[in-house]
Structures are given as structure tokens and as C-alpha cells.
Amino acid sequence: MTNERLQHAVESLKKTKVRMTPQRHAILEFLFETMTHPTADEIYKALEGKFPNMSVATVYNNLRVFKEAGIVKELTYGDSSSRFDSITNNHYHIICNDCGKIVDFHYPALDEVETLAEHVTNFEVKSHRMEIYGKCPQCRSEQNVVHS
Amino acid sequence: MTNERLQHAVESLKKTKVRMTPQRHAILEFLFETMTHPTADEIYKALEGKFPNMSVATVYNNLRVFKEAGIVKELTYGDSSSRFDSITNNHYHIICNDCGKIVDFHYPALDEVETLAEHVTNFEVKSHRMEIYGKCPQCRSEQNVVHS
DNA sequence: ACACTAAATTATAAGAATTACAATGTAATA
DNA sequence: TATTACATTGTAATTCTTATAATTTAGTGT
Known part of the structure; x- marks a missing residue:
């Protein structure tokens, strides 16, 4: 199903x-198969074996192209660098304040x-963004450890 | 009422x-009275008459302190610089994609x-963030002008 | 298969926002 | 008023992202 979505994306780009260059395809592929919401730099590092x-400019250029095509979404949190996520249907993110997961x-x-x-407001509404913040199960349990 | 909220913030900091330094107080004051969700640089420029x-480091340092104290919220959008907003109750933001309002x-x-x-998810939820994006009334009407 | 052209990649420099650091200044407290 | 820990200042450093110019290449038509 990853492949199906990828195919679809490639076709809509064409x-x-x-x-469709090899680099571009690899970036797309990586974005569709990873679950990690990577930063531009993480994508760059993940592909430097193959390429x-x-x-780095190629990564940024392509992320812009994908964003403009509506294939990829940019996530900006408090920290310094943006994260990128292939767009799927109706899901939101919950983010751990402690470990960033x-x-x-x-x-x-x-x-x-x-x-x-x-x-x-009389705006013409296009989209919205929502995220939830908290503490993930792992960080919760670490917190509960009694230090003797 | 701005003054009341400001007072309260000052006391909770103390x-x-x-x-409480003069610069710190001025930054707080500005954040509480403005409606404009300023960037760090805008705050800096707004106060350079008085100070x-x-x-600029002072502005950033204080914004960090205020954030840690839960008095101020950092808003990160796609664009390069963060915006800051004194925390009030139960309101969200709608943002114009064209002019940024x-x-x-x-x-x-x-x-x-x-x-x-x-x-x-089994997270311990602390907070959430939601924003709506679209086109503001002004930008909508400009778009509708017929160019002859 | 070949050539053409517009688009993509690369490498590097430039730009902008934010943070780190060391020296100096100052608010709070006794 | 003296003390001390925290704040501010000025600047340098860092980091993320974009711009630019030269080179390469994907897609198209012949």
C-alpha cells in the first residue's frame, strides 16, 4: 500500500x-516508507549511501516541489528544523514534550x-492544523522510577 | 484588564x-498590550526607543524565561521566525495564507x-495547538477585483 | 538512436534567526 | 551599604534554509 500511494504520487507529479530523477524518486520513496517524520537533514543522511x-539543496528543493504538489506536509514545531510528512488521510500528531517522539x-x-x-471571521478557510502535546508512555514510566 | 493580567504575571515570576528588570518588564508589558503576535525582532524594534x-539576546532570553514560566506561548509557522503571544484563555488563531494576518x-x-x-495513545496529555488557515476578507476582495 | 531544451542537480556562498559566551552591570536581600 | 547571584550587553558562532552559477540529465520529437 505504500507502493500504491507512491505510484500515485509519482503519477500526479508527472x-x-x-x-522524475533518481534522487527525487528516492526522497519520495523514503518519505512514504518512513514513519519518523524526518527533517531535511535526516533525509539527506539517510540517502547519502545511495547518492x-x-x-542538501536537492533535498530542500524537492521538499518544496512536493509541498507545492500537495504530496508532503511541513511540520514546524518549536525546535529549529522543520519535519516532513507524506500526507495521508485524517490523522493528527501527538508529540512528547520530553523526548520529541x-x-x-x-x-x-x-x-x-x-x-x-x-x-x-469571514475568512475563506483552506485548512487547519492541530497537534496534541504531552508525555509519552516511555517518558512517563521513566519519571516514575524511584531513585534510591 | 491588561494591567491586571500583567500584574499577575509579574507576581508569578517574582x-x-x-x-524584575526594566527591560524584562517592558517586554512583558509590550506582549500583554499588543494584539499583533510579534516576532522577537519586532519586540526588539518596538522597544529600542525606550532602551x-x-x-537582541535580552529579548530572546526573556522570551525563553516567560515560556518556561508558562506566561507566553511560541507560535511557529512555516516562515523563518517564531511569533510570541501572551497566553490567554480558550482562543485559537486563524491565519491568512496570503498576507500573514x-x-x-x-x-x-x-x-x-x-x-x-x-x-x-496512552500519553499523558498536557496541551494542544490548533490553527486554521485561509484567506482573509481583505485578500479575498483584492483577488476579486477585475483587472481590465 | 540522437539531439534539443527546459528542468534538475551540485557545490558553494550568502542570508537570517537564534544561541553561546565572557565581561560588565544591577536587583534583591540582609 | 555590601554582597551575590542573576541579567544584560555586544559579539561571535551556529544552525537552518535559500540563492546562484555551472554542469548534468529527463523527457520529447525527429
């Missing part, structure tokens, strides 16, 4: 004038909030 | 070992989502 000469979490889209906001 | 020798928008907190996430 429909516009976006060429020893690839430039990001876990997917399914929930129907908050259409109601969008509609209400539209009426109240 | 309770810990945070000293010609203030360093941020408008407050009241809505009861999404407690239900927090509760559900807690059960599903």
Missing part, C-alpha cells in the same frame, strides 16, 4: 512538468471548527 | 527567582480530542 554526491493518531477532521471559523 | 542599548477566534477548548488522544 502530470505537471515535474521530471554520495547528492546536495511523534505518534500518529486518527481522528475525523475538524470540519465543524473550520465552518464556524469561516462564519465568525 | 515567586520564582526571576528578577537604545538593549541587546493573524486573527483571534474564540472557541471552547477541544477537551474531547485531548481525552480521546490520551486513551488511544
Whole structure:
């Protein structure tokens, strides 16, 4: 199913004038198979085995292309660098304040909030963003350890 | 009422070992009275009349202190610099994709989502973040102008 | 298969936001 | 008023991201 989504993405890119290079394909592939919401640099490092000469700029360029094509979403948290996530349906993220882990979490889209906001503010609503913050199970249990 | 909230913030800071300097107070004051969700640099520029020798580092240092004290919230969007907002109750933001304007928008907190996430993921939930994106009334009307 | 052209990649430099650091200054306390 | 720990200042360093120019290459038509 990863492959199916990947195929779909590649085809939707080809429909516009976006060429399919090996680097570009590898970045896409990585984004679709990983579950880790990587940073640009993590993508770069993950692929330097396969593409020893690839430039970081290539990663950034492609992430921009993918974003513009609606294939990939940029996640900006408090920390310095953005993370990137291939877009899937209706899931949100819950993030650990202590260790930074990001876990997917399914929930129907908050259409109601969008509609209400539209009426109240007279904006034309396009999208929304929601995240939940807390402490993950691992960090919770570490905290509970009694230090003697 | 701005003054009341400011007072309260100052006092809660003094309770810990945070000293009240003129610069710190001015930054707090500015954050509580402005409606504009300023960047660190905007705060710096806004106060350079009063404090010609203030360093940008001071602004950043204090914003970190305020964040740690739970008085101020950092908003990170896709663009390069963070914005800062004094924490108030139960309001969210709707942001214009075209001009960047941020408008407050009241809505009861999404407690239900927090509760559900807690059960599903076994995180200990602390907070959440939600924003809505779209096009503001001004940008909408500009778009509709017919160019002859 | 070959050539053409627009787009992509690479390498590097530049830019911008934020943080680190050392020296100096100052708020809170006794 | 003296003391001390915290704050500020100025600057340098760091980090993330973007811009640029030269080179390479994917996709297309012949």
C-alpha cells in the first residue's frame, strides 16, 4: 500500500512538468516508507549511501516541489528544523514534550471548527492544523522510577 | 484588564527567582498590550526607543524565561521566525495564507480530542495547538477585483 | 538512436534567526 | 551599604534554509 500511494504520487507529479530523477524518486520513496517524520537533514543522511554526491539543496528543493504538489506536509514545531510528512488521510500528531517522539493518531477532521471559523471571521478557510502535546508512555514510566 | 493580567504575571515570576528588570518588564508589558503576535525582532524594534542599548539576546532570553514560566506561548509557522503571544484563555488563531494576518477566534477548548488522544495513545496529555488557515476578507476582495 | 531544451542537480556562498559566551552591570536581600 | 547571584550587553558562532552559477540529465520529437 505504500507502493500504491507512491505510484500515485509519482503519477500526479508527472502530470505537471515535474521530471522524475533518481534522487527525487528516492526522497519520495523514503518519505512514504518512513514513519519518523524526518527533517531535511535526516533525509539527506539517510540517502547519502545511495547518492554520495547528492546536495542538501536537492533535498530542500524537492521538499518544496512536493509541498507545492500537495504530496508532503511541513511540520514546524518549536525546535529549529522543520519535519516532513507524506500526507495521508485524517490523522493528527501527538508529540512528547520530553523526548520529541511523534505518534500518529486518527481522528475525523475538524470540519465543524473550520465552518464556524469561516462564519465568525469571514475568512475563506483552506485548512487547519492541530497537534496534541504531552508525555509519552516511555517518558512517563521513566519519571516514575524511584531513585534510591 | 491588561494591567491586571500583567500584574499577575509579574507576581508569578517574582515567586520564582526571576528578577524584575526594566527591560524584562517592558517586554512583558509590550506582549500583554499588543494584539499583533510579534516576532522577537519586532519586540526588539518596538522597544529600542525606550532602551537604545538593549541587546537582541535580552529579548530572546526573556522570551525563553516567560515560556518556561508558562506566561507566553511560541507560535511557529512555516516562515523563518517564531511569533510570541501572551497566553490567554480558550482562543485559537486563524491565519491568512496570503498576507500573514493573524486573527483571534474564540472557541471552547477541544477537551474531547485531548481525552480521546490520551486513551488511544496512552500519553499523558498536557496541551494542544490548533490553527486554521485561509484567506482573509481583505485578500479575498483584492483577488476579486477585475483587472481590465 | 540522437539531439534539443527546459528542468534538475551540485557545490558553494550568502542570508537570517537564534544561541553561546565572557565581561560588565544591577536587583534583591540582609 | 555590601554582597551575590542573576541579567544584560555586544559579539561571535551556529544552525537552518535559500540563492546562484555551472554542469548534468529527463523527457520529447525527429
